[in-house]
Amino acid sequence: xxxxxxxxxxxxxxxFYLGYLKTLDKVTVxxxxxxxxxxxxxxxxxxxxxxxASVCSLGRPKIGYVTQELICxxxxxxxxxxxxxxxxxxxxxxxxxxxxYRGFEEYGLNIVAAFDADENVVGTExxxxxxxxxxxxxxxxxxxxxxxxxxTVPAEYAQRVCDSLVExxxxxxxxxxxxxxxxxxxxxxxxxxxxxxxxxxxxxxSQKFSEEAQKIG
Amino acid sequence: xxxxxxxxxxxxxxxFYLGYLKTLDKVTVxxxxxxxxxxxxxxxxxxxxxxxASVCSLGRPKIGYVTQELICxxxxxxxxxxxxxxxxxxxxxxxxxxxxYRGFEEYGLNIVAAFDADENVVGTExxxxxxxxxxxxxxxxxxxxxxxxxxTVPAEYAQRVCDSLVExxxxxxxxxxxxxxxxxxxxxxxxxxxxxxxxxxxxxxSQKFSEEAQKIG
DNA sequence: CGTATATCGATATATCTTTATCGATATAAT
DNA sequence: ATTATATCGATAAAGATATATCGATATACG
Ligand SMILES: NC(=O)c1ccc[n+]([C@@H]2O[C@H](COP(=O)([O-])OP(=O)(O)OC[C@H]3O[C@@H](n4cnc5c(N)ncnc54)[C@H](O)[C@@H]3O)[C@@H](O)[C@H]2O)c1
Ligand SMILES: NC(=O)c1ccc[n+]([C@@H]2O[C@H](COP(=O)([O-])OP(=O)(O)OC[C@H]3O[C@@H](n4cnc5c(N)ncnc54)[C@H](O)[C@@H]3O)[C@@H](O)[C@H]2O)c1
Numbered sequence: 001x002x003x004x005x006x007x008x009x010x011x012x013x014x015x016f017y018l019g020y021l022k023t024l025d026k027v028t029v030x031x032x033x034x035x036x037x038x039x040x041x042x043x044x045x046x047x048x049x050x051x052x053a054s055v056c057s058l059g060r061p062k063i064g065y066v067t068q069e070l071i072c073x074x075x076x077x078x079x080x081x082x083x084x085x086x087x088x089x090x091x092x093x094x095x096x097x098x099x100x101y102r103g104f105e106e107y108g109l110n111i112v113a114a115f116d117a118d119e120n121v122v123g124t125e126x127x128x129x130x131x132x133x134x135x136x137x138x139x140x141x142x143x144x145x146x147x148x149x150x151x152t153v154p155a156e157y158a159q160r161v162c163d164s165l166v167e168x169x170x171x172x173x174x175x176x177x178x179x180x181x182x183x184x185x186x187x188x189x190x191x192x193x194x195x196x197x198x199x200x201x202x203x204x205x206s207q208k209f210s211e212e213a214q215k216i217g
Numbered sequence: 218x219x220x221x222x223x224x225x226x227x228x229x230x231x232x233f234y235l236g237y238l239k240t241l242d243k244v245t246v247x248x249x250x251x252x253x254x255x256x257x258x259x260x261x262x263x264x265x266x267x268x269x270a271s272v273c274s275l276g277r278p279k280i281g282y283v284t285q286e287l288i289c290x291x292x293x294x295x296x297x298x299x300x301x302x303x304x305x306x307x308x309x310x311x312x313x314x315x316x317x318y319r320g321f322e323e324y325g326l327n328i329v330a331a332f333d334a335d336e337n338v339v340g341t342e343x344x345x346x347x348x349x350x351x352x353x354x355x356x357x358x359x360x361x362x363x364x365x366x367x368x369t370v371p372a373e374y375a376q377r378v379c380d381s382l383v384e385x386x387x388x389x390x391x392x393x394x395x396x397x398x399x400x401x402x403x404x405x406x407x408x409x410x411x412x413x414x415x416x417x418x419x420x421x422x423s424q425k426f427s428e429e430a431q432k433i434g
Numbered sequence: 435c436g437t438a439t440a441t442c443g444a445t446a447t448a449t450c451t452t453t454a455t456c457g458a459t460a461t462a463a464t
Numbered sequence: 465a466t467t468a469t470a471t472c473g474a475t476a477a478a479g480a481t482a483t484a485t486c487g488a489t490a491t492a493c494g
Contacts, residue, residue, distance in 0.1 A: 015412035061442040079419045097314040188421040195232035201389045202296045204405040278472040
């Protein structure tokens with residue numbers, strides 16, 4: 001593998017490249033240049049070249065990269081060809097939406113089951129995936145060698161659930177609850193914090209409006 | 218306002234500070250230091266101080282910040298006291314989960330309605346919020362002065378929907394579809410790209426495993 | 435064949451972000 | 465009153481990320 005020390009920003013851009021490449025007609029667009037990708041995604045062309053360099057074999061001057069090869073290499077780098085299994089904790093509105101989403105399989109994530117504390121939810125299914133009681137969590141994770149846990153319980157229970165996941169041998173946590181989770185050093189928490197996204201949106205608007213006001217006033 | 222040129226990273230951390238501050242008992246914890254916050258959220262204390270400096274009035278040596286004041290100032294800075302209205306396009310699994318989520322009100326976001334192309338969905342409600350046909354989008358956005366659009370349609374329709382939103386006077390877009398959207402310069406797109414999050418999780422795991430393998434082999 | 439051009443990779447520069455250091459100050463303890 | 469300590473803000477240093485520049489190279493075309 002060529003990885004070793006790829007930057008987080010680069011890593012997060014790779015799925016965008018992949019998405020774009022997949023929209024191309026593989027028959028007519030046999031090769032693609034960093035310039036083209038950069039223009040389509042509104043990025044700097046040098047950045048695209050650097051990002052690709054950390055993932056793929058060589059591009060050729062005047063030609064660019066072979067589209068199909070590039071797709072394969074990015075997919076391989078991101079582990080899409082080697083799916084990881086995950087469990088969801090909290091089969092509420094959001095948890096069920098995630099459980100029912102087919103897209104994750106394409107990204108190398110296989111959600112195998114959900115767990116919930118609510119007896120009324122336990123025993124039901126969503127998208128063919130069973131919802132188990134919390135008491136079964138540890139056993140199932142260990143037995144199925146599951147390393148990713150997805151937290152979609154209310155914020156006040158998230159730390160407790162997080163601890164159970166760590167206890168069950170989970171190594172990476174995808175946290176949708178709007179709280180900071182405290183974990184041992186070797187565990188990774190990736191927050192999908194919507195409040196952070198909202199902060200960006202809302203600041204953009206308030207700045208826009210204060211600019212307007214200044215122009216007028 | 219003290220804003221003007223706050224970094225995106227800082228902006229995204231503010232909700233974390235706020236969340237932490239709100240867990241504190243306002244009676245017993247009248248003041249709080251950057252050191253304490255940093256420890257609780259696993260951040261560098263200088264970073265916390267710098268972040269707070271761009272939002273709030275002075276902290277006092279040996280004392281820290283007045284908890285209640287800090288909460289108010291961050292909330293004000295993030296515009297939580299001055300809610301923005303938004304619409305959702307695509308009332309599918311994810312769209313409905315977002316529609317049904319109460320938490321957004323707390324973050325100064327008021328989702329007023331959803332729109333969908335599917336006749337079977339149009340006319341129904343979710344959490345007391347109506348789902349309208351796409352034909353009503355422009356009129357409603359203009360009439361209600363809505364500036365935020367949330368995209369939860371399948372990826373292949375996202376660009377088209379995005380164009381309609383821009384056409385309807387939207388200034389900021391929160392995009393949940395896994396594609397890059399092309400917009401005029403003055404419009405902000407904030408991607409909630411789950412594939413990017415997954416890339417980070419998955420790389421963490423594969424690195425972990427290759428380290429293990431190296432130790433053993 | 436020679437020249438123009440698109441594109442690459444590498445290296446250098448600029449910008450943004452985080453972390454470290456230091457003097458100042460408010461409180462508490464001696 | 466003096467000293468110790470927690471904390472602040474400001475500034476400096478380090479680290480990460482993005483952008484600009486430049487020589488090299490593969491193709492196309494005259
Ligand atoms: N719904 C959304 O659109 C949305 C958006 C952003 C963030 N979130 C966050 O995602 C989380 C879930 O939101 P939701 O709207 O799905 O809530 P929800 O109330 O619909 O679902 C929560 C589920 O978690 C279960 N649960 C509660 N405590 C548990 C525990 N200790 N162990 C196991 N299961 C437990 C409940 O039984 C319920 O089924 C919340 O933290 C919320 O802030 C949700
Ligand atoms: N469900 C998830 O958990 C999840 C997770 C990550 C990303 N996403 C992304 O969010 C988006 C929605 O996912 P979903 O699972 O809710 O899908 P879904 O199929 O359940 O819902 C999509 C909705 O959009 C509507 N729609 C389709 N084309 C439209 C158009 N042109 N104009 C207006 N409405 C239109 C459909 O009628 C449907 O109601 C997708 O892009 C998906 O990739 C979903």
